[in-house]
Amino acid sequence: MLTIIKDYSKLDKSILNVITVEFFVQMINVTFMAILPLYMQTEGYSDAEYAHFTSYRYLGMLALALFLGMYIKGRRILPLFYFAAFGVPFFGLLILIGVQIHSTALLLIAHLLWGTAYTFIQIPVLPYILRNAPLHQHTSAITLNFATWSIASILSFLFIAVLNSINAIVFNEQNLLYGIVCLSFLGLYFISRVSKHEVIPALTEKRSNLKDYDWKLIFKALIPTAIIAFGAGFTIPFISLFFSNVHNMNTSQFSYMSFAASFIVAYAALWVPKIKEGIGYKRAVPITQSFAIIALIVMATTQYYSEHSAAIYIAVGFYLLRQPLMNIAAPMTSDITMKYVGEKNREMTSGLTSAIWSGSTFFSAILFGILRHMNVAYVNIFLITAATYIVGVIWYIILIKDYEKRERAGSIN
Numbered sequence: 001m002l003t004i005i006k007d008y009s010k011l012d013k014s015i016l017n018v019i020t021v022e023f024f025v026q027m028i029n030v031t032f033m034a035i036l037p038l039y040m041q042t043e044g045y046s047d048a049e050y051a052h053f054t055s056y057r058y059l060g061m062l063a064l065a066l067f068l069g070m071y072i073k074g075r076r077i078l079p080l081f082y083f084a085a086f087g088v089p090f091f092g093l094l095i096l097i098g099v100q101i102h103s104t105a106l107l108l109i110a111h112l113l114w115g116t117a118y119t120f121i122q123i124p125v126l127p128y129i130l131r132n133a134p135l136h137q138h139t140s141a142i143t144l145n146f147a148t149w150s151i152a153s154i155l156s157f158l159f160i161a162v163l164n165s166i167n168a169i170v171f172n173e174q175n176l177l178y179g180i181v182c183l184s185f186l187g188l189y190f191i192s193r194v195s196k197h198e199v200i201p202a203l204t205e206k207r208s209n210l211k212d213y214d215w216k217l218i219f220k221a222l223i224p225t226a227i228i229a230f231g232a233g234f235t236i237p238f239i240s241l242f243f244s245n246v247h248n249m250n251t252s253q254f255s256y257m258s259f260a261a262s263f264i265v266a267y268a269a270l271w272v273p274k275i276k277e278g279i280g281y282k283r284a285v286p287i288t289q290s291f292a293i294i295a296l297i298v299m300a301t302t303q304y305y306s307e308h309s310a311a312i313y314i315a316v317g318f319y320l321l322r323q324p325l326m327n328i329a330a331p332m333t334s335d336i337t338m339k340y341v342g343e344k345n346r347e348m349t350s351g352l353t354s355a356i357w358s359g360s361t362f363f364s365a366i367l368f369g370i371l372r373h374m375n376v377a378y379v380n381i382f383l384i385t386a387a388t389y390i391v392g393v394i395w396y397i398i399l400i401k402d403y404e405k406r407e408r409a410g411s412i413n
Contacts, residue, residue, distance in 0.1 A: 011141055014195040015133050018125065019145050021081055021194075024187035025088045025121055026152035031180045032092065034240050034258055035160065036099075038251055039173035043099055047241055051369030053107050054237055058365060060115020061122070061358030068123045069351015076198050077124040077131075078191075085187035087117025092181040100174065115358065123354045126338060127347050131199045139273045139335060146331040147269040153262030156180055161255035173251055213348050214341065220402070221337045222352055224395035229357045231388030233364020234381050235296070239319075242378045246303050247312040257316055261323040268324035272331050281336055282400050285329045289393045292325035293386050300382035333396060340403050 011019075037050045045053075072080070094110035097103075125145060133141045159180070163171035243249040249257070275284050295318040302315040334353075341349045371381055 011137055011144065012133055013193075015129060015137070015141050017190045017194045018081060018128060019141070019148060020190040021085050021187040022121055022125060022145055023148040023152050024184040024190070025084060025118065026148045027156050027180055028088055028092045028184050029118065030149060030153045030262075031156045031160070031177060032095070033237055034157070034254065035173050035177065035251055036095075037238065037241050038244060038254075039177060040099055041241075041244070042173060043102070045099075047238070047245075047372040048369040050241075051238070051365045051372065053111050055362050055365035055369070056108050056111035057115040057118075058233075058358045058362035060112040061119045062115075062355055062362055063112075064116050064119045065123060065351050065355030065358055067351075068119060069348045069354075072124050072127060072351075073347040074200065076200060077128045078194060078196070078198055080120040080124050081128075081191050081194070082188075084117055084119075084121035085191045086185075087120065088114065089181050089184040089187070091117055092184070093178075096174070096177055096181065119354060119358075123350050126334065126350050128198075130338065130346060139276065139331075142335055143269060143272045143331045146327075146334070147266050150262045150266035150269055150327065154259060154266055157255040157259035157262060161252050161259055164252040164255065168250075168252065176251075212344070214345055217341050218345055218349055218352065221340050221349065221399060222356060224333070224392045224399060225337070225353055226356045226360060227388050227395060228392035229360035230364055231385040231392070232357075233361035234368055235385040237361070237365060238368060238378075238381075242300075242303075242382070243315070246306050246378055247315055249312075257319065261320050264320060265324045265327045268328045269331065272328060275328070276332065276335075281332050282397075282404065285332055285400060286393055286397050288325045288329050289389065289396070292322050292329075293389045293393070295319075295322035295325065296382065296389070297386050300379045300386070303377060303379040329396075336400060336403055340399065340406070 037047075040050050040053075068080075091110050091114035094106060095114060098106035098110050126142065129141045129145060130138060160171075160176050163176065240254055243254050243257070299315050299318040299322060302311040305311050337349060337353070338346050368381060
């Protein structure tokens with residue numbers, strides 16, 4: 001473990017500072033995803049209303065994603081991170097104020113703007129790493145960047161669980177959300193420490209000339225992403241509602257569980273470079289994702305017998321198993337995708353990846369709201385996720401085989 005940490009500490013300082021900014025952005029993201037629905041529930045909002053407002057967050061990401069993917073080609077990326085470091089916590093504050101005063105207009109606008117601010121780091125960060133990190137550090141830097149989600153989850157959920165356990169009235173969902181949002185403004189300090197020198201690839205063609213991109217490669221690379229993103233939109237933003245409404249978990253209990261899951265995910269994610277060297281992407285991706293799907297199905301079906309005392313323990317156990325298995329594949333599939341499409345297609349691919357996740361989650365959130373309004377059980381909604389994941393894993397196997405074929409042919413450096 002110490003060897004792994006030592007390897008990550010050798011990353012370029014500017015890359016580490018950018019990843020730290022991503023960490024503070026993710027603190028808000030994971031906290032909002034976990035306890036904002038619980039806070040809105042205490043304020044009288046239904047599942048369908050929460051899903052409706054959340055969909056605007058993803059609409060904001062979708063609206064900007066494709067444009068930003070073209071914009072950053074041949075341009076400096078660093079200024080975009082400044083906007084994200086300020087905008088994500090600022091618009092997060094507006095969301096919390098909107099819930100507190102029950103302002104529909106403010107909630108819609110703040111969610112939309114939060115999504116755009118989040119996009120200003122979510123899309124450019126991988127191209128920035130690939131441009132500015134030494135080649136031998138690419139896998140480690142990408143892996144650590146993905147691990148920010150887990151590390152932010154560990155600290156956020158520990159913070160929430162401990163304080164909420166001490167005094168659930170003082171440290172209620174509202175105050176905890178405000179505290180984490182304010183803490184996330186620290187990202188501005190770390191972005192100020194990033195070197196102003198930035199590698200900018202020469203622009204050899206017009207940004208808006210869509211004919212210059214290898215669309216066949218891009219679309220083939222993004223098909224599994226689209227499939228999995230659509231399914232994930234039914235589950236990831238609403239997992240806290242499942243445990244709250246099906247298994248009667250309170251905020252403190254859910255936070256302790258999420259803390260444990262995040263710790264396991266972060267630890268597992270740090271081993272991705274070693275896994276790549278040991279068994280390769282071809283086996284690692286389908287094996288981890290397949291077991292994650294099984295765990296999701298077992299977790300979801302505990303709703304059928306939720307009245308039994310054992311149900312909650314089974315649900316928690318398989319949730320803790322699912323999280324690292326599903327998340328460990330993310331840096332591997334991103335690494336494959338970026339190398340598969342080639343250097344000239346990376347910015348566009350990064351933009352489209354964000355657009356796909358945002359768009360799929362946007363439509364999934366709307367459908368989730370409709371299904372919950374129709375009183376469709378959580379288990380049936382989560383099984384939709386499992387079905388789409390199966391198709392997505394099959395597509396990743398096809399993509400990895402083609403990646404290796406092109407690599408042997410010398411088409412991939």
